[in-house]
Amino acid sequence: MNLDHFQADLAAVAQSPLHPWLTRLPAQLEQWSREQQHGELKGWLSAVKALPQLPADEVALTDTVRVNAADVSSSAQQQIQGLLQQLMPWRKGPFHFHGVDIDTEWRSDYKWQRVAPHIGPLSGHVLDVGCGSGYHLWRMLEAGAEHVWGIDPGQLFMAQFLATRHFMPPELQARAHYFPLGVDDLGPLHSFDTVFSMGVLYHRRSPIDFLTQLHDCLKVGGRLVLETLVVDGDQQQVLVPGRTYAKMRNVWFIPSTAALLHWLERCRFKSARVVDESLTTVDEQRATPWMQGQSLADFLDPNDPTKTIEGYPAPRRAVIICET
Numbered sequence: 572m573n574l575d576h577f578q579a580d581l582a583a584v585a586q587s588p589l590h591p592w593l594t595r596l597p598a599q600l601e602q603w604s605r606e607q608q609h610g611e612l613k614g615w616l617s618a619v620k621a622l623p624q625l626p627a628d629e630v631a632l633t634d635t636v637r638v639n640a641a642d643v644s645s646s647a648q649q650q651i652q653g654l655l656q657q658l659m660p661w662r663k664g665p666f667h668f669h670g671v672d673i674d675t676e677w678r679s680d681y682k683w684q685r686v687a688p689h690i691g692p693l694s695g696h697v698l699d700v701g702c703g704s705g706y707h708l709w710r711m712l713e714a715g716a717e718h719v720w721g722i723d724p725g726q727l728f729m730a731q732f733l734a735t736r737h738f739m740p741p742e743l744q745a746r747a748h749y750f751p752l753g754v755d756d757l758g759p760l761h762s763f764d765t766v767f768s769m770g771v772l773y774h775r776r777s778p779i780d781f782l783t784q785l786h787d788c789l790k791v792g793g794r795l796v797l798e799t800l801v802v803d804g805d806q807q808q809v810l811v812p813g814r815t816y817a818k819m820r821n822v823w824f825i826p827s828t829a830a831l832l833h834w835l836e837r838c839r840f841k842s843a844r845v846v847d848e849s850l851t852t853v854d855e856q857r858a859t860p861w862m863q864g865q866s867l868a869d870f871l872d873p874n875d876p877t878k879t880i881e882g883y884p885a886p887r888r889a890v891i892i893c894e895t
């Protein structure tokens with residue numbers, strides 16, 4: 572994969588208020604093309620390229636993101652199913668393309684249902700930091716964003732996004748973008764209307780730097796929608812787990828909501844408020860035919876589902892909204 576693959580997305584940057592991004596983005600993507608490619612990326616992209624072209628007669632960016640042609644042969648359906656299975660495990664969804672249901676590990680629609688009532692209509696340019704397969708990008712378009720921009724260093728997730736975008740009608744394809752970059756690559760763009768970062772903060776070794784990076788992507792008067800794991804406690808309460816939390820290795824900081832509000836204030840965000848707090852259930856995160864590995868039920872204490880297998884409080888997530 573080289574810079575040519577990103578030309579349409581780079582042209583969309585050039586024509587948008589995000590154009591200062593072009594001072595660093597092409598060079599980063601070029602470097603990524605030279606150095607960072609996963610051994611299986613070629614195979615994943617070949618699967619995406621082999622997907623059949625079908626008309627998008629029915630498009631619904633709803634709980635199950637769906638695209639259907641009025642008429643699909645069973646051989647085309649089987650071909651789609653086989654090619655999309657080459658992109659397993661599918662973690663974030665659900666999707667439905669031309670008769671094929673992708674029942675992902677996460678019911679990401681549950682998360683969106685906790686977020687959507689609190690954000691009103693979106694507008695302008697919306698960034699999703701750590702967007703995974705990009706499921707929520709489609710929901711952000713549904714909510715009114717003009718253009719959505721996802722970044723995530725996960726290359727299988729990028730292939731899943733490209734497969735999803737392949738099925739979309741051209742007018743939606745032109746408004747949804749994905750770059751295989753991490754948050755450290757962004758720089759202070761001061762351009763996005765809304766930034767989402769859901770399920771990422773606890774993976775960061777330096778959460779204050781992370782919040783500052785999110786702040787500096789936003790234009791003045793922009794809005795951050797942050798979703799992350801939380802624990803009970805006061806402004807100074809933060810769980811730093813041992814080697815694993817719910818069998819995840821790369822978990823660093825799980826603050827109380829009070830601590831998170833305090834951090835956001837220290838990072839110059841205004842009016843930070845908690846709009847939702849919910850336990851993650853085994854309905855929301857579970858093994859499926861499209862993700863056949865272990866899932867939440869295996870990560871909890873079998874005798875006490877209020878605890879992780881390591882004895883920490885079971886996953887609870889908060890949604891926080893604030894402004895710059």
Ligand SMILES: Nc1ncnc2c1ncn2[C@@H]1O[C@H](C[S@+](CC[C@H]([NH3+])C(=O)[O-])CC(=O)[O-])[C@@H](O)[C@H]1O
Pocket residue numbers: 663677679682700701702703704722723724725728752753754755768769770771774
């Ligand atoms: N440095 C980084 N920069 C950006 N993204 C990163 C970085 N490191 C890891 N990620 C990405 O952050 C995402 C976290 S998953 C949340 C997905 C979605 N948002 C969701 O809310 O369902 C949560 C979870 O499964 O624990 C993954 O896609 C990583 O590749």
